[in-house]
Amino acid sequence: MFDPIMYLKVFAVGGLVCMIGQILIITTKMTSARILVTFLLIGVALEAFKLFEPIRDFAGAGITVPIVGFGASLAHGAISAGEASGLLGVLTGGLTATAGGIAVAIFAGYVFGLIFSSKTKK
Amino acid sequence: MNIEERNAKYNAYVEAKMPKTKPWPSLFRSFWVGGVICCLGELIKDLCLYFFPYMTTADAYTWALISLIVLASFFTGIGVFDKIGAYAGAGTIVPITGFSNSIASPALEFKREGLVFGLMSKMFVIAGPVIVTGVVASIIVGIIYLFI
């Protein structure tokens, strides 16, 4: 806990992942929706090839905070629930594993959407 | 000169004349902002484990994500997130904050068209593809794992 070396690794890996995103934006003019989808798929692929866990053990939040982690959780949920309870597990596992994030994003978006309005830009 | 040739030549000319983003400053900005957001996630996880010693690490990471999502949503509401995003580019899009912002910003924008067809349905104009891709890809991976 509170290990400075760990924070350094989190910063480096997290920063690097974001920087790859920026390279994609500059070179391919991708919009943010496409960036999110791409990194999510990268996360699913990392989990599918069992590469996500070693990276997470190394970099912690550096890989779980980027949307890559969200994709990995979806895939991990589907795979592990599938192993436990077959096809039904595959269907329910992904969203179950990520339900917290999705529910909070929707809830917070709804509440803040009610409270605030978009402002014009200068 | 036929039309296709002219158009190709013109587009090549435009491409060459276009001002380019200077890559290095924007790469650096996305790096440090993205790194800081991830560190913030790690810090929230550590704080959770510190104050609630019986919490599992996995749950602590989930709390970290939830906190970042709420923070990003709030900063979107008060009109600050887009300024950070304009500075950091992928530094705020790639972390879970970008996902949260992509849900909150259309909610704010379209609430004037009513709650049902405005706020609630437009919430997913950007985040919808993300959820769809994730669900479809995870089911495909899960099914493949069922057979191997």
Added chain:
Amino acid sequence: MLNRIGNQTLVFKNKPRVIGSYSVVGPKEGQGNFGKFFHKVLKDDLFGEKSYEAAESKMLLCAINGAIENANINKDNVDALFAGDLMNQIISSSFAARTLEVPYFGLFGACSTMAESLIMGACHVDGGFARYAACATGSHFSSAEKQFRYPLELGTQRPPTSQWTVTGMGCTILGLAEKGISIDYATIGKVVDWDVTDANNMGAAMAPAAMSTLKAHLEDTGKSPDDYDLILTGDLGKLGSEILIDLMEYHGYKLGTNYNDCGQMIYDNTQKTFMGGSGCGCGASILNSYVYTRLLKHELKNVLFIATGALMSTVSSQQGNSIPSIAHAVSISIGGKDV
């Protein structure tokens, strides 16, 4: 006998004149290079309304009413209103016309609408179909952003070729009068598409249309670019106007220091708008303030105003279509023998 010369140019023999004009802009435009020229600068671009769309319509109404007042005529003598904007189904214009209760034509020429409405108005006045014609258009940053790009609060970076939609409206009242600024010629543009697909690079998409219309105008009238004190394009932006200069040079016309672009001019360099302004309001607000003011002071004698428009929609862009563009030119002058 036809009142036209060459292939695309109309000649207004009865000289419709600008008898009133008005411009309304948002706070950012007020802080730009032309702040002191605009008739009205809003402190808040919501203009007391609940939505940006309603604010846009109210601003347009304000510009039309302002111009009618400026012309010192009765509203009932306005026999035709020509107006358009960028919103789907041109709601801003039609909603403003609903309040005004004058005969109305809704136009869509995207950002070329100022020139389009002037041409239509001039035709009506010149042909004796209207005592006075109001020609108005405008755009609003926040409503255009919502319709064409992303939610305002989405954290993305604007690409370096992007332009900033001007929150601004302009209205010109045309009528027959003894003296003043007159509309002499108009060149109607053709739709031109050189296969630019990048919706963040409107300048490049529209420059060929501007070139086509400018070239047609010069060929039809036998003028050279130097015959004008000012050649002003609507919203090509920095990149687009550089491209236009290159394209014209390719066709053997040299655009000198008398050429400028409203999009390039409107904002201060510190305002972070990349290539400058865009939108119907860009050319409309500058024409109805700065250009007329300088003409009336005789600092400029004749101006060629070329408003350019990109005729795509979000659907056509998503389906991968390129961006067809149009440009209309209006030749405006003051002084000479008939003053």
